[in-house]
Amino acid sequence: MAESQETACKWTAFVAPDDATVAELRFAENSAMRFAACGIQWDAVVIAPLERGLAALDALDLPQDEGHPVFADYYKQELIVQVRAGTAVDQFEDVQGVRPLSRGGWLMVPAKGVGTPYAAWISRPTRFGVRYVDAARLREALLTADRHGAPARC
Template sequence: MAHGSATARKPAATPAWYRVALPTSRRRALWAHGDDRTLWAACGCAWDAVAITPIQLGLDALTAMRLGVASGYPVLADQIHDELYILVPPGTGAAATGLPGVRVLSTGSQLLTPVTEHGTPAAHWISPPHRSRPRLVPADRLTTHLRRLMAPPYEGAAAR
């Protein structure tokens, strides 16, 4: 085979949700500066929150769902606790109850949310909500994708 005739493989592109979730050096500098604020927001009225640990599992679910990062689906990251919060319609988060590494925040719970654009290491929007009315992630679809990601690898074809 002549040099250069082999097809070069392109490295796999980093999924969009991973690109927006990684704190940039600019964001880290803003966090270090300390002029950010957070507030507690009540869950269960306008939305429920599905908390997923580790962040990677939640990002994989969002990627599998093919939701656009700029589509206005509100998603928060807590880099300190390696937890991702995905906002779903109120009263629907219970669909994810019982999944390993998943907690549901609904009526009676509160979620730490950023007030400033850059947030804090404990609460920053990786996908901020639209100002008018946020698009909420369908809890049943999220739960389906989380279950698939947690299932053991399919061995049907390989076992033959």
């Protein structure tokens, strides 16, 4: 059975925020972002361009509403995915267009709220426990998305 366009593109729909999200982010406080150390509780995988990272999440078939920490940097057009500490560098050091951040790295992260017009959570960690994306599975999904070429716009 063919996969529907809606199902296949659940993440790539975030390539640009909708008008309601833009309106909400426009009035975010200055404290909507925080500087966070990588490699302690989590590593970060920074994927460029944003659309490529979203296509990888679609290929991974990752649920959006289960507390996986993923945010979009709309200013730099990058997707940032948090993975278990100590797993990013081994999986992504040789993947073009991907920057793994681990111990010693720092990242501007949206605060617990939504974020800003420039960077916003598209899947927020929950207070019931963070469900980090598996770095090895993310790598395979990214390579799969790359093999299939540019993702279709939804």
